[in-house]
Amino acid sequence: MVYDLSQHGGVFNTFVAELRDERIQQDPMRFRRNLERIGEVLAYELSKKLPMEDKMVTTPLGQKEMKVIREQPLIASILRAGLPMHQGVLNYFDRSDSAFISAYRKHKNSEDYDIKVEYMACPGIDKRDLIICDPMLATGSSMVMVYKSLLMNGTPRSVHVVTAIATQEAIDYTRRHLPDTACIWVGGIDTELTAQSYIVPGLGDAGDLAFGEKLQA
Ligand SMILES: O=P(O)(O)OC[C@H]1O[C@H](OP(=O)(O)OP(=O)(O)O)[C@H](O)[C@@H]1O
Ligand SMILES: O=c1cc[nH]c(=O)[nH]1
Numbered sequence: 001m002v003y004d005l006s007q008h009g010g011v012f013n014t015f016v017a018e019l020r021d022e023r024i025q026q027d028p029m030r031f032r033r034n035l036e037r038i039g040e041v042l043a044y045e046l047s048k049k050l051p052m053e054d055k056m057v058t059t060p061l062g063q064k065e066m067k068v069i070r071e072q073p074l075i076a077s078i079l080r081a082g083l084p085m086h087q088g089v090l091n092y093f094d095r096s097d098s099a100f101i102s103a104y105r106k107h108k109n110s111e112d113y114d115i116k117v118e119y120m121a122c123p124g125i126d127k128r129d130l131i132i133c134d135p136m137l138a139t140g141s142s143m144v145m146v147y148k149s150l151l152m153n154g155t156p157r158s159v160h161v162v163t164a165i166a167t168q169e170a171i172d173y174t175r176r177h178l179p180d181t182a183c184i185w186v187g188g189i190d191t192e193l194t195a196q197s198y199i200v201p202g203l204g205d206a207g208d209l210a211f212g213e214k215l216q217a
């Protein structure tokens with residue numbers, strides 16, 4: 001299932017618009033904070049799909065039964081660009097465990113590259129609700145490769161992909177390789193990719209805008 005939050009309107013679209021805006025992008029702190037805010041909103045939306053339980057809460061004046069999330073999900077993020085979204089999701093699932101996994105494009109030439117996954121720090125994921133954060137789904141290859149690597153640590157009960165901007169092609173590719181029950185939570189869907197596999201209009205290079213330009217690998 002794909003949930004495109006841009007269709008709901010509201011202030012969420014302002015965060016995504018600022019993320020895309022080349023002038024506002026000049027402020028890396030605001031860029032990171034917007035990624036974090038998008039992570040927060042998507043975390044809230046996906047929280048409605050998590051298993052709930054009844055809990056009796058004692059206030060200073062009495063008791064109230066409330067429906068709350070049964071278990072905190074596991075939050076996995078793809079380095080580097082996933083880090084600010086990770087913080088946003090963690091702000092709402094504040095007792096969650098975290099996993100970090102690297103994925104980067106190792107170039108053979110300006111258009112041709114392999115995706116390298118070289119680092120993974122992850123607890124067991126068996127029977128847990130797994131959230132994977134990465135702001136950009138361009139081809140979907142990094143997400144699928146990371147998901148397959150995470151499976152070395154167990155089989156999750158549910159999978160939620162949290163992303164700011166995706167192409168339809170990446171969504172289709174991701175859905176083909178993740179379980180049928182996986183949910184994709186996205187801030188906007190674009191149609192094109194450049195020859196270098198950048199999303200058009202997209203926003204540019206999310207990792208570089210958040211953390212500074214790196215030398216090409
Ligand atoms: O869907 P794909 O075609 O695989 O592309 C998306 C990937 O590209 C970006 O990472 P990048 O390689 O720029 O690394 P960075 O986060 O270190 O900048 C982005 O954060 C995704 O991980
Ligand atoms: O458009 C894109 C594609 C991959 N990574 C990015 O940061 N942006």
Ligand SMILES: [Mg+2]
Nearest residue numbers: 205206207208
């Ligand atoms: Mg990048």
